[in-house]
Amino acid sequence: MKPVVRLGLLAASVFSVSAMASQITFVSWGGNYQDAQERTAAKPFMSKAGVQVRSDSYNGGIAQIRSQVQTNNVSWDVVDMQLADITRACDEGLLEKINPASLVPAPNGTPAKNDYVANGVSECMAGNIAWSSLITYNKDKFKGSEPAKVADFFDLKKYPGKRGLRKSPEGALEWALLADGVAPADVYKVLGTPAGVDRAFRKLNTIKSSIVWWETGSQPAQLLADGEVTMSSAYNGRIYAAMMQDKKPFAFIWDGQVKYIEGYAIVKGTKNLQAAQDFVKFATEPAVLAKLAPLTANGPIRSSAVAMVDPKVLPYLPTAPVNQKGAVDSDVAFWADHADDLNQKFAVWLGQK
Structure with a gap:
């Protein structure tokens, strides 16, 4: 059409x-x-x-x-x-x-x-x-039982393998709270409290040793294709291009997509x-x-x-x-108010063993 x-x-x-x-x-x-x-x-x-x-x-x-x-x-x-x-x-x-x-x-x-x-x-x-930042995965790595929820990204036992994640608190903290049971509508309310920030980092700790960090939008598709990770956060347009143009066996997890x-x-x-x-x-x-x-x-x-x-x-x-079910609309006002503090906390967390 x-x-x-x-x-x-x-x-x-x-x-x-x-x-x-x-x-x-x-x-x-x-x-x-x-x-x-x-x-x-x-x-x-x-x-x-x-x-x-x-x-x-x-x-x-x-x-x-x-x-x-x-x-x-x-x-x-x-x-x-x-x-x-x-x-x-x-x-x-x-x-x-x-x-x-x-x-x-x-x-x-x-x-x-x-x-x-x-x-x-x-x-x-x-x-x-x-556009959205979301979780994507290589279907060849999960034949028979493919992940479908943000919580699956944090489940290393059921869905083994390394995880790709952008080197930024934005997105990572939202997904950590969603995976820990916070409703999409409440993510920024919870993340706006010290207890909520601690909760998000505790959840990230559960997969920290399995994370491969990326910084440019082209990296997730390559990490997935090379088998360096089985799941990764990514920009939907980049993965779509890899699927359509390069015929890569990738798929999206729309649950928890952060829309911009x-x-x-x-x-x-x-x-x-x-x-x-x-x-x-x-x-x-x-x-x-x-x-x-x-x-x-x-x-x-x-x-x-x-x-x-x-x-x-x-x-x-x-x-x-x-x-749309389970989606999170990126809160511009929240990140304008909290970006500096959360970036600093994220940098400290990265340096911790």
Whole structure:
């Protein structure tokens, strides 16, 4: 099934205005993800609107945006950003406001703001996708009894083998509490207490000697393929690519997936504001987001977009209804308040025998 972009009156009205700007600069994360964005959003927008979309890439954060705004030398127009960075940049006044009412409604007329998942749209962001950090495993290592829960990651007796884990408290602490019986809705409430932090580290201690630490997103697939670990935390898109492109015998454990929201933001002071707004409207149309999903395994965060995705792709998406049970939405405010303290505690714990 190939979703059809419903342009309708949008093409007749919005694009005639945006044609006054000859070029905008769209900034994202590079690699296959940005290639997919160019294919599904940037190139179709250029064709319909007559506006050139120049692509650039970055490694996240808000330092470059802050520098451009503060020096009144804005060269970026639209940036794909993680929710945590958008929240900080918006608080600092580095982004233009985005009116949810200006975004294209769902095909059935539902306003965009009601079509988004929680936190999917804000005063400075029009959300596009959610990706997840989750547990994955090599099916060849567990024939007959495959793991299905976060608790299985911590069960070395029933599911033997080394465990891959990102060298960071984020994700590891949430999974430790989930495996210890904390409900997904209560994870951050518990982790916000000294007793909860101690509880999480005690659970991590039960597998500490079996952990192989990784730091870059490409490592988990390689660790699994080489047999260095039987299970690993990973980014869902990386494992999806290994499964689809390299035919690796990997599988996901959606229970306990930690979901992260991303979206499009417009840099404050852009000289191409109208064209930037038009691009954001087009790029967040449900049909456009649906086309992005099978290319990246990132889940659309508009309900109507999820409904347009090929059913064969849905099982691989973080936002598919079937994958929501047991999921945890990464709490941006929590990590903003506690990251420094928990990073320090994590570093001390790593050094302990």
